[in-house]
Amino acid sequence: MEKYKTLEIVQQNPNSPVFNLHLNRPSLLNALSLDFFTEFPKALSSLDQNPNVAVIVLSGNGDHFCSGIDLKALSSITSESSDHGRTAERVRREIKRFQEAVTAVERCRKPVIAAVHGACIGGGVDIITACDIRYCTERAFFSVKEVDLAITADLGTLQRLPSIIGHGSTMELALTGRRFSGSEAKELGLVSKVFSTKDAMDEGVRAVAEEIGAKSPLAVTGTKAVLLRSRDLTLDQGLDYVATWNSGMLLSDDLVEAISSYSQKRRPSFSKL
Numbered sequence: 001m002e003k004y005k006t007l008e009i010v011q012q013n014p015n016s017p018v019f020n021l022h023l024n025r026p027s028l029l030n031a032l033s034l035d036f037f038t039e040f041p042k043a044l045s046s047l048d049q050n051p052n053v054a055v056i057v058l059s060g061n062g063d064h065f066c067s068g069i070d071l072k073a074l075s076s077i078t079s080e081s082s083d084h085g086r087t088a089e090r091v092r093r094e095i096k097r098f099q100e101a102v103t104a105v106e107r108c109r110k111p112v113i114a115a116v117h118g119a120c121i122g123g124g125v126d127i128i129t130a131c132d133i134r135y136c137t138e139r140a141f142f143s144v145k146e147v148d149l150a151i152t153a154d155l156g157t158l159q160r161l162p163s164i165i166g167h168g169s170t171m172e173l174a175l176t177g178r179r180f181s182g183s184e185a186k187e188l189g190l191v192s193k194v195f196s197t198k199d200a201m202d203e204g205v206r207a208v209a210e211e212i213g214a215k216s217p218l219a220v221t222g223t224k225a226v227l228l229r230s231r232d233l234t235l236d237q238g239l240d241y242v243a244t245w246n247s248g249m250l251l252s253d254d255l256v257e258a259i260s261s262y263s264q265k266r267r268p269s270f271s272k273l
């Protein structure tokens with residue numbers, strides 16, 4: 001397994017297709033450094049390419065999920081030179097690079113589940129809104145904090161959060177930057193479930209991930225791909241897209257196995273992707 005400065009990949013059980021990806025700068029509450037934006041897409045791509053991986057669980061080492069952009073990294077990308085045009089072009093390129101790093105979660109064919117405890121602030125919210133499923137603990141707290149740093153949030157929250165919790169709630173959270181709790185995140189639909197403790201969340205999320213990991217990899221990756229694509233299409237275009245997708249993917253060994261295991265009353269067994 002590759003080594004990273006800001007991340008850690010753990011396979012808890014060698015027979016399991018569930019891999020954990022940990023944000024790993026716990027002394028700085030997993031603040032997102034420049035290295036993170038290079039390493040995160042690399043780590044996701046390596047998990048995506050690894051046939052032993054079916055599901056990825058993203059969480060934070062230490063007491064918090066993520067305290068947002070590393071405030072030192074932020075000052076390094078905005079440092080001024082005398083040429084405003086060139087400075088602006090460089091800053092734009094950096095923002096695009098950071099955006100691509102977050103979008104790597106969506107580019108990964110395999111489901112990525114966010115498990116949030118403690119703080120999930122700014123860039124942390126950008127990351128979890130790109131994830132496929134979100135859970136948190138009772139002590140988790142969230143903030144779309146950018147407005148308080150005089151920043152228009154630019155790594156995906158303003159684009160992805162509305163389709164998760166609606167335009168009005170996104171506007172209110174992004175304009176106020178206020179902190180909200182795990183239970184409010186559940187009420188809003190940002191997370192699917194709130195667990196009482198981190199241990200309970202780790203166990204509950206692992207069970208969900210194992211359940212998804214035992215399903216047809218073709219159907220799981222197809223579901224992720226089609227749902228994400230359909231978000232940005234009209235209904236008719238989305239239906240057309242899935243018809244074309246399934247004309248290529250439906251007639252698979254997985255379909256034969258799903259039907260025969262059902263009639264033989266046994267658990268299906270699918271080959272890796």
Ligand SMILES: CC/C=C\C=C\CC(=O)SCCNC(=O)CCNC(=O)[C@H](O)C(C)(C)COP(=O)(O)OP(=O)(O)OC[C@H]1O[C@@H](n2cnc3c(N)ncnc32)[C@H](O)[C@@H]1OP(=O)(O)O
Binds near residue numbers: 067068072074121155
């Ligand atoms: C181009 C732009 C791209 C992206 C932009 C993204 C925007 C954002 O992400 S906006 C959000 C930025 N983050 C914040 O404003 C959060 C700052 N942190 C906090 O508010 C608090 O740390 C806390 C999360 C509420 C937790 O508080 P507490 O438990 O009291 O811990 P602390 O003592 O404050 O922190 C411990 C240690 O970590 C350092 N630290 C925390 N957050 C960051 C950070 N984001 N960047 C750098 N360092 C951070 C903090 O300074 C402490 O370090 P010491 O050396 O011990 O002082």
